[in-house]
Amino acid sequence: MQWRKTGSLVKQNEADAGAVAPTPAGSRASAPPATAAAPRASAPRRAAAQHPTISDVAHAAGVSKGLVSLTLNDRPGVAQQTRDRINAAAEQLGWRPNPGARGLTMRRAYSLGFVLRRDPITFEVDPFFAAFVAGVEQVLSARGQVLVISMVHDQEAEIGTYRRLHTDNRVDGFLITDLLGHDPRIDLVSELGSAAVTLGRPSTPSPFPAITRDYDRGIRDLVGHLVSLGHHRIAHVAGDGRMQHAHGRMERYVQVARDLGIEPLIEPSDFSPEAGAKATRRLLDRPEPPTAIVYANDPMAVAGIAVAHERGLQLPADLSIAGMDGADLGRYVYPTLTTLDNDPLGWGRAAATTLLALIDDGSAPDLTLPPAALIRRNSTAAPRTIRSTRTTSTTSNKET
Amino acid sequence: MQWRKTGSLVKQNEADAGAVAPTPAGSRASAPPATAAAPRASAPRRAAAQHPTISDVAHAAGVSKGLVSLTLNDRPGVAQQTRDRINAAAEQLGWRPNPGARGLTMRRAYSLGFVLRRDPITFEVDPFFAAFVAGVEQVLSARGQVLVISMVHDQEAEIGTYRRLHTDNRVDGFLITDLLGHDPRIDLVSELGSAAVTLGRPSTPSPFPAITRDYDRGIRDLVGHLVSLGHHRIAHVAGDGRMQHAHGRMERYVQVARDLGIEPLIEPSDFSPEAGAKATRRLLDRPEPPTAIVYANDPMAVAGIAVAHERGLQLPADLSIAGMDGADLGRYVYPTLTTLDNDPLGWGRAAATTLLALIDDGSAPDLTLPPAALIRRNSTAAPRTIRSTRTTSTTSNKET
DNA sequence: GAGGCTACTTAAACCGGTTTAGTGTGCCGG
DNA sequence: CCGGCACACTAAACCGGTTTAAGTAGCCTC
Structure with a gap:
């Protein structure tokens, strides 16, 4: 009960304990206001604190x-x-x-919204997000603002949440991640008249600033690293094709592979460990399985490692594996995971800063973060001697 | 720019684009309000919508x-x-x-706060939390309320955040997780006069309702499962000893081990994969390593699996491994992880419901969730025949 | 010494709700 | 016919801020 000391109860009445309860939410609220009693005892008008x-x-x-x-x-x-x-x-x-009072006249919430849509049963969250949120937080708390997070499991709820957060004046803008190819959220938020910032550049015209990071160089380094180790058959397990960054990473992989003279091999997936594992099985079931696999994110790569173990492969001798979106996660699997550093904390800071600038100033420029850097760990190495002598077939080794 | 249609800019000025910029961050704000120009063109006083x-x-x-x-x-x-x-x-x-306006008179924020303290470099977040947040969200959105999440990296920031969220009237109460032995947050929140609910029962007297789950039965089932498979040397890698639930799980393990006639073996750790890996190494370096290890959470168990692989052990034949706090994560490692189901979604729903009841009614009872159930997967099996003939030494096999 | 500036400051309205004192109105009894 | 009392409803104050029209002072000018 101690906590009742302050709060809304202070002015209500001093005697009495429960019973008052101004009736919550959508209730029937039969409880009579219970006031009318003896209010003006000797209660100090304003109870300190x-x-x-x-x-x-x-x-x-x-x-x-x-x-x-x-x-x-x-x-x-x-x-x-x-x-x-x-x-x-x-x-x-x-x-x-008091941000509430101030927001009333300023028509501001002094907070940002972050809506995440996740599978209802899994609800697993990419390790990227924890650090991302921390980065956002660093910027917000310095400005006395706050982050409202909502986790939903279907698109209907997602749309409703965006609407609600905006019309209830809960947030001044949204952080949009997991950008889709044609992302309806952009039109939605724009139609609502709210602000937003996107992580990645939408394929459709967007009125909002985009935060991007150059992955080209990183992917080039990564695939180059594998090629220089002696790999020719380097597959890519792609992310959810509906998502913009999955697409981007895949395209860059294809481009880089071509540039390096190897035949690109794409296995579709969706960023989830489950699908990553399946994609890995499909790859390993091929007549000529790849000697190296590059995954579009770390969780899939970790799942891939498990599949390889399951098949009795020696890592990295029998198979090199690399992730992207470098998470700390990769430091605790065996073998430790080669990946591309993504500095999620930096993403968070950049996104929050840009979004606040947009809200305050009415406009904000796009922002490009420093390129993702290759982190070499132990999951990549030279392939075990030569596996099959007569390589040829589809694969055309233009160079070597 | 489309989003400029509404919002605070409407009254500012129509012409001009950037340039104004009232200087970001901790600025001096020298920029003149920039108004004074020609404001009263034909702008409709209130822009529709x-x-x-x-x-x-x-x-x-x-x-x-x-x-x-x-x-x-x-x-x-x-x-x-x-x-x-x-x-x-x-x-x-x-x-x-409008929750802001309503909150002004009601002295309510219509939102709950969730402050997470995490290591500054890792910022890895237990998979438990994603689903937990989703559960909280389900309850809140049905009531038009909202969840404010803050991720901080040291205790000073943590305390400051609790204070700020409360004094700025950002939240009506807090969800307290990762309960420590003597947790200062309880006194802090209570002193602030805010509400809270704890996940787990604090060891010190607390004015707040506690949500708990019976782990005793689950741990009994888990260790019993291992014993029935033929294991005698079953170690426990404990969680961060400062945390209440780490302590509880360890104590239950000890109790159960004694009851089942095996000698408890505790290896301290802290819930992080890194420490879990180290603890595993220490265990495997023992003259008589355990044949099974029970970890206080899944991320440590996953790290333990990696260590075992690294040492060339065959899992589960050479070593059985089990986690707790069942996360989906365990389904995508090799071998798939035996664990205790923890229904984080249920935790979230229960915590939010209880906290809202406390806030609305002034009091709410403690709540006990259904016991955690054993999920058997492939990381546990009978130990590979008899490892060393002359067992004896420290370990006393009272029974067999 | 009145008029006109400029520089500060106050009072009051407003944001979108909640609460309460007070005003009608209708009906009843005496 | 009037007082008393419910009942239904309105007007106004209030929550904690921001904004602006209207003052007030002081100073300068002519």
């Missing part, structure tokens, strides 16, 4: 609250001396603006 | 807004006929209460 308001500051500094507001928002038109006095008073009282 | 307010509803129904408020909160004192008219009007206009 309560955080200071702008009026308290105004009173302490001997000015009107309007002036306090002007001062604390660094608006011109206040004498320096007065300004100092007000700032001192605010400081001394430990005043902080 | 804007969501209906309670006044709109009142006007449409031909009553005062006070009456609308009473009606929509199911308060008595409104004629049924009027009530119907108001409800119809609200429905027709698609009115939804």
Whole structure:
């Protein structure tokens, strides 16, 4: 009960315990207001603790609250001396603006929204997101803002959530990840009149700034690394083809493979470990299985490692494996996973900063993060001697 | 730019694009408000779309807004006929209460807070949390509420975040996970006068309801399962000893081991894959290594599997491995991981429901979830024949 | 000494809700 | 015919901020 000390109950009444309950949500609320009793006992009008308001500051500094507001928002038109006095008073009282009240007039929520759609049974979340959220948080907390996260499991709920967060003025903008090819969320958010930032560049015209990272160089380094180890048959297990970044990574892989003179081999998947495992089985079942597999993200690569073990393969001698979207995860599997560093913390910071700029200034430029760098670990090595002598077939080794 | 249609910019100015930029971050804000220009062109005072307010509803129904408020909160004192008219009007206009405005008078945020403290470099998040958050979300969205998540990396930031979320009236209560032995957050939140619910029962007196799950039966089943397979040397890699649930699981393991007549063997760890891997190495380096290892959570078990592979052990023949806190993760490693089901979605729903009850009603009872159930997969099997003939030494096989 | 600036400051309205004091109105009893 | 009492409803204050029209002072000018 201790926690009841403050909060909305303070002014309600002092006696009485439960019973009051202003009836929650969509309830029937039969409970009579219960007031009418004896309210004006000797209850001190305001029960201490309560955080200071702008009026308290105004009173302490001997000015009107309007002036306090002007001062604390660094608006011109206040004498320096007065300004100092007000700032001192605010400081001394430990005043902080109430975002709710401020948001009421400013039509702002001072918070950002992050809606994640996930499979209802799995709900597994890519390791990318934890660090991403931490990065966002770093920027937001420095500005007194907050992150609202929603995890939903179907598109209907997703759309409803975007709508609700916006119309209830819960957020000022959205962080859009897992961008789809033609992503309906962009039109949705734009139609709502809210702001957003996308992780990756949408294929359709978008009014929102995009944060991107050059993966070209990283993929080039990665595939090049494998080729230089002596691999020719390097497969790529792609991410969910409906997602923009899955597509991008695949295209870059194809391009790089061609450039390096090897035949691209794509196995579709969807970023989930489950599908990654299946894709791996399909690859290993081929008459001429690849000697190296590059996965579009780390969780699939980890699942791939498990499949390889299951088949009794020696890693990395029998099969080299590499991930992307470098997560710490890859440091604790055996063998440790070669991957592309993705600095999710940096993504988070960049996305939050850009989105806030858009909200505050009305516009913000696209942002390109430093290229993803190759992290070599132990899951990649030279292929075990020569597996089959007569390679040829479909694969055309233009160079070597 | 399309999104500029509404929002705070409407009244700012129409011309101009960038340039204004009121200086980001911790700025001095010298930029003049930039107004003064030609504001009063022909801009329609209110740019359509804007969501209906309670006044709109009142006007449409031909009553005062006070009456609308009473009606929509199911308060008595409104004629049924009027009530119907108001409800119809609200429905027709698609009115939804603005939580910010409502919270201003009600001193509520209509949101819950979830603060996670994580290692600054790893920021890996236990797979438990994704589903947990989804569960919380299900309850909240049905009530028009919202979840604020904050990810911090040290205790100072953590305390600051709790304070800030509360004093800024950002949340009405907190979900406290990863409970420590003597957890300072309980006193902190209680001192702030906020509400909370704990996942697990704190060892110190707590004014907040606790959600718990019986692990005793699950651990009994799990260890019993291993014993019935023929294991005698079953080690337990414990979680972070400062955390309440790590302690509980360890104690139960010890109890169960004793009951089953085997000697408990505890290897300390901290729930992280890294430490789990190290603990596994220490265990395998023992003169008489265990034939089975039970980990306090799945991520450590996965790391343990990697270590075993690294040492060339055949799993599960050479070593049986089991996790706890059943995550989907365990289905995609090789061998698939035996674990205890933990239904994180259920935890989330229970925690949110209880916390909201506490906030609304002023009190809420503790809640015990159904016991964790054993999920048998392929990482546990009978030990490979008899490893060493002359067992003896420290280990005393009271029975066999 | 009135008029006109400029520089500060205040008072009041407003954001979108909730709560409460007070106003009608209708009906009953005396 | 009037007082009293429910009942239904309105008006206004309030929550904690921001914004702006209207003052007030001080100073300069002519």
